[in-house]
Amino acid sequence: MTADLYATATGLIERSAAAYAAGVPEGARDNGFFGPASVTWRVNAGLASPVAGLRSLLMQALHPLAMAGVDQHSGWRRDPVGRLAATSAYLATITFGERAEAVRAAARVRRIHDRVRGTDAVTGQPYAAGDPGLLLWVHAALVDSVVAAASLVGTALAAGDSNSYVAEMVAAAELIGVPRPLVPSSVPELDLYIASVRPGLRCTPAAAGSMACLLDPPGLDEDTAEIWQDIRDAAVAALPRWARQMYGYSAPPLTPGRRTEIRQSLGVLDAMVLGQPGVLEARQRITLRMRAARPA
């Protein structure tokens, strides 16, 4: 198990980086669903992404049916890195890819979702991964986490930019199969939506078990564990208090010094990603397009 986890850690950087590099097109024919002037492109370039990713998994897992679908169908226990890399690849493609590519990637995911159906052992409710209600929760958890992580350890978005980001991301929800009118398109709408879902959220045994494993992967050596701890502390601190309480985590607010340390660890992690083939070139392609779109 431990050796596998190590292999996992190795693959995580490499495979996520490869997924990212492949998702950023060369010589793009169109600007995709967001484009170089979007807030979405800008926040994706920030250091806070790993924290946003971990926080959004923590949020998503609190929905018993979303968790059951992952737990009973996804191969994540066998290949957690593959599962995470697939998600990174999907997000990179819909964010930076051409429209046709984004639509194709979304169609692939929707076909997979069609096969994911079952009954949650805890609540006894049936579920289907293609259910717009579940997809909306997964979407909202991600969008909320990106804003929260940026403000905690990244470059905080101005209020107007947060609203723009939430509005831009409606396109992502639509791609995966949520009807547009259902999707929150501003921060207040997003907050209202999350509050409305809250009564149905709970920390099921599946959520507790898989998140414990994610937050504290067994068998890490001292140096690795310390870096991982920085990312984990930030993700947990970025959660809403009620979500922390559901998991039973206690987290004192981050001091300014601790936030600096976390940013430094994220910088180290970012350098690792940058060392992977194709990543620097992909970032340069994005930077050049964003520069060209900057108002003069």
Added chain:
Amino acid sequence: MAGAATLLLLRRRPGRLRLDRARAALRLAARGGARYAASAPRLFAVAGERRQQLREDLALQTAEDVADTLGAMKGVMMKIGQMASYVDDGLSPAVRQTLARLQDSVPPMSPGLAAAMVEEELGAPPDRAFARWDPRPIAAASIGQVHRAVTLDGRAVAVKVQYPGIAETIAADLRNVALLRRMLRIAAPAQDADALLSEVRDRVGEELDYRHEAASQRLMAAYYDGHPTIAVPRIIDGLSTRRIMVSELSGAVRFAELASWPQHERDLAAETIYRFVFRSLYDVRAFNGDPHPGNYLFQRGGRVTFLDFGLVRHFTPAELRPLLQMARTICVEHDPEAFRASLENAGFLRPGAPVSTQAIVEHLAVFYDTIREPGPRTITSDYASSVVRRFFDVRGPVAAHIAVPRPYVILQRINLGLFAVLGELSATADWRAISEEIWPFTRSPASTPMGEAEARWLVRRQAAAA
């Protein structure tokens, strides 16, 4: 060291095979990367027009761009990568790749950003502070870049301009001792992490304030003033500040071109470099920790211009004494027991280590190979690699008892940098005879024509001083 950083997530506990290989591979990479990182200043233009255009399009336009590129430990990782190359040599392809990419990820400042820095530091924009200003940088430099300019009184100069805000960012990153120590443990596992850590923090800290470098360069330029073959560009005092350093521009050629010159010219250049390194150490009590080809410019007849004094360490007489004792006991007196005692005095060897003196001499003799006996010797690339290999040989009965005390950490660069350069040139000389000219305990007469010219210069120096 970025490389080192790369290792963080990939490290494993001993005993698990799969990652062991990955880790070993990573280490190798970081080493190469460190060497890569250490080769600054590299010309932006070397890789051709297209790349040049790309770099200009990606140029850092604001202080925020600088922070995104070099903040959050990345600038520090690059510096540590450079320094790790003094002391360790064997990081993996993956780590090397990381360092190289990190280095590549730093584009130059845009002309506007560089001009704003000049104005902030000198109180006037570059086109008024200088008679002529080339807005295109000619080289990357330590946390900054180099522009060509002509001063108002008509001197051609090189202007080193620091990135805005970078000194504060790096200073803050250097305070995260725990993370630095973790990175160093991975980058240079065979070394004493704490000794290395303080050295890294001191040296990198000094680099943040160009006035330290200007002071070192001023000292060197003053000492070598009038030297027949050694040239150190003068600092232009009124135009040098914490974040701007202006020095005379040299019109000589780079190492790559020297390599195409006849062997006689290469030998002369090598002799000058050798004299410079050891005269600086024993007479100026200063060692430039960055002896690599990118910091040398060449003219015919052995004239070498030395650039980049950002990593100079100054020594006290007490710190130099043991080094001289070691050289004297092993090369001149051929007294193994006295050699051993001087190693112990300097802290290189644990006193009473359970190894024979003969084993110690055999282990360390390779470092003195070229100077133990008189006569011309050719320094080959093979010799340079054997020095490096021995240096990093952490196995064997002797290696376990050897440690490099902090003051001498930077001197390891002699082995890794100087001999590598001389090996690259396949340089031949009577290195022992040249050393005897320089060693304070011999001070022998000149052994070469260059030595004679140098001796005349020394006499003039003393006369001028008196």
